[in-house]
Amino acid sequence: MNPADHIVQPRRQFLWELGAGFGGLALSSLLDRDGFFSTRATAAVKSDASPLEQRCPVLPTKAKSCIFLFMFGGPSQVDLFDYKPELQRRDGQTIDNEFRRGATTKATLQASRRTFRQYGESGQWCSDAFPHIARHMDKLAVVKSLYSDSFAHGSALLQMNSGRILQGHPSIGAWMSYGLGTLNQNLPSYVVMLDPRGGPTTGPPNWSSGYMPAVYQGTILRTAGEPILNLKPSDGSTRAMQRREIDFINELNAAHEASHPGYSELAARISSYELAFNLQATAPEALDLTQEDQRTLDLYGVNEPKPQWHSLAQGPAAFGRQCLTARRLVERGVRFVQLYSGGGGAGGQNTWDGHHGIEENLKIHAPEVDRPIAALLADLEQRGLLEETLVVWGGEFGRMPVSETYNTGGKPGGRDHNPKGFTYWMAGAGVKGGVSYGETDELGEAAVVNPHHLRDLHATILHLMGLDHKKLTYFHGGLEEKLTGVVDANVIRGIIA
Template identity: 55%
Template sequence: MTHPQNPFPCQLTRREFVWEMGGGFAGLALAGLMHENRVFGNGAVFPAPSANPLSPRPQQLPAKAKSVIFLMMNGGPSQVDTFDYKPVLQKYAGQPLPEGKTFINSGGRKVGFLTPSFRPFRPGGESGLLISDFFPKVREHADKLAVIRSCHTDSHAHGSALVAMNTGKTFIGRPSLGSWAVYGLGSENQNMPGYVVILDKRGGPIGGQPNWSSGFIPSSYAGTLFRSVGDPMFDLRGPGYMDLAAQREQLDLLAKINQEHMDARPGGQDLAARINSFELAYRMQAEAPAAVDLSEETPQTLAMYGVGQHPTDEYGRNCLVARRLVERGVRFVQLYSGGGHLEETWDAHKSIETNHGQHAAEVDQPIAALLTDLEQRGLLESTLVVWGGEFGRMPFSEGPGEPGRNHNPYGFSMWMAGGGVKGGTAYGETDDFGFEAVVNKAHLHDIHATILHLIGLDHELLTYFHQGRDESLTDVDGHVIRAILA
């Protein structure tokens, strides 16, 4: 019998309640087994926390590209001064933006007058793609490029826009594009990280580590910061008094103790990821320093990248290291141009000519060399190269006599080249002034979906169960831009 003040829970007897609760647990176990065997669909099956998280996995889709090199122009390059020619700006120079163009002007800065491109555009290659004189070397590779001129994003502020371009959302805590790529495909080289990030020596992007974080998926898939000079990581080498054999014994003992801890507390991921990071660091001691050792390169190759020359030395080294990394099976490499804030990045508020003149001169020759080098080595077909920033810039100045431009999330340009991309093409359009995307608009989720597709991942099937739902990079949004596929 039950006490009158303690009725049956949910109008059930105790035995009924316990029986139904037990049936629910059995159902959860059955659902898990059915999911692993893909009874519910075609979702990918990824390794358990205790398995090697970087073990290579098959592509979900047939694709040529195996690796990605993302050339991130931190600060927001101007589309109307680089890859989106707008002759109408010359015709209406000095006039205000037409009425009806509503927008949020980032930072409350002054709104000036329509301003033409600061440098001429010229056709490149057989395709005749119009590319600015800010990028004369890249223009020589016009027939390799698929320029997307209708990109748009969700924020006009650097911090949130950078996080969005890297993770798909404007708030921190989500896995980055590189993390999703390595989570989906693993890595072909078990002695190197699957995802490497090389920052500008002037500093990292606003927002910092969340831009290459693994978010809520295991930390084994987070980006690893590399340096292109000296040891790629601090404290990579062990202490001088301990050789590799002694380190191996130490790691084996630590792994045994940690495994006993995990066996008593199954399901944990953080400790498993830490164990894997120890093992990876041990294996990296031999291979990682060689990856950044440019003494193995010929003088001709170093000169092609601009290594040892001003102002191309740093980004030339970074691009050359990126080639050496994908050559060694690293899945995703991201190179930042511009560090810190304002004029140290592509954030050209004061002067497009001065700012873009400096930063484009630093990267134009190295990027062109990277495309040449990848092609000569037979790596371009298996490497997707992506260029872009977190947003673009306005077609008008910041005030009378002010030669800078403010942030523009409404319409900007990016390009892709290499594995699976149709070169010599332009996709989408902004309006006559280069202000907003109007034809074949490409949201950042479309960009992400296309990148994943080109490396053999379906953005709708690449999911991770988190807090009660299957999370994805594009969050049930995004479309593959098939017009740029070869």
């Protein structure tokens, strides 16, 4: 590419934003001849189509849906999947540890108290914190060399969910809905389920549609009471009466839309009215777990009693219900489902944020997700859904291999945030199972072999779903915005079958 392009294109974009009146008309003609407008996103919706109209993938794929299992707080890779014999040998030794960007202190190495074994034909490592998931290691592609930019929960969450550390950008689920539409117009394309203990730091921006139309944002399913509020019609209102009212409102919106071409919010509003009406009939059935047999409910741990040993422990029932609901939703054509484990303010044992004792943290949270996730993988596989469902597991960052005292008043035993080297795994559609990809250093602190920024993770998820991260763009503020941003991203080819 000509280096001058870096100068010419931004200048044209600046002039386009600056141009107004008759001068802007002349400028738009010149820019059109120069190809400026030809780069706009091709995924934009026609004015006479639903914003969530199903669209074909641009890349070959079997994937239809994605389930993102988000461990809010930052799960410890060195206690779960990233076995480090050298860390075990050097337990108690002092090293220089970069606990924040550019801030280094003396710290004490803390070996994992977990027992690691190799599992399956692939011989992948997994600790005894996940005895059920361990049986599925041959299905997983474990990426052990990811890194990101922020040591703080809020910005790290936003970056993992939207590609940026600042609010205002569409989340990955919104990008997927925008690029692929929905398989079922009677259910939301993008669903989010939060932990019963609360939502994540920075809240709704993590499932926002950003500068895209609101129709692409995530729909929250509540953890208690009615999953979706206001589904039942008001007293005395029949379905026929509602249908006539919505038809009349949509007719007015359509007439207004006809005189405002390109105003996508109107199409989104029409679509949302239709979805709300259809949800009254479809959501109760899709979310009704009583339709499942007892064996399936037991597999997910749905009826397990809440543990009494710790006030924050949930046991597998809550996350099990969410995993089973996720399977039912993708079975019915929901495009993207995100489940959060861990909730409420960061810094305590209510999330995977193990500052105040990594062993206590794992004892609380690992049993909550281990059985449900293993059940989800087995259930999807036996129903023939795993080959068309991408399952993604991880958090906003990992943990340090040293004992933390910085945030604990000197109390040892915890682990601090670590965005320099952490683990994600994927399974299902298009993923090469039984693969361990990349490495952190001998202590598990920083990615050193095949390191990949999380933008590469996003590019890989989009690729597996049949989307090209370079071509999936949305024109906003004079820029062709992308989930992966302006820095080049690379698909992690080593985990693709």
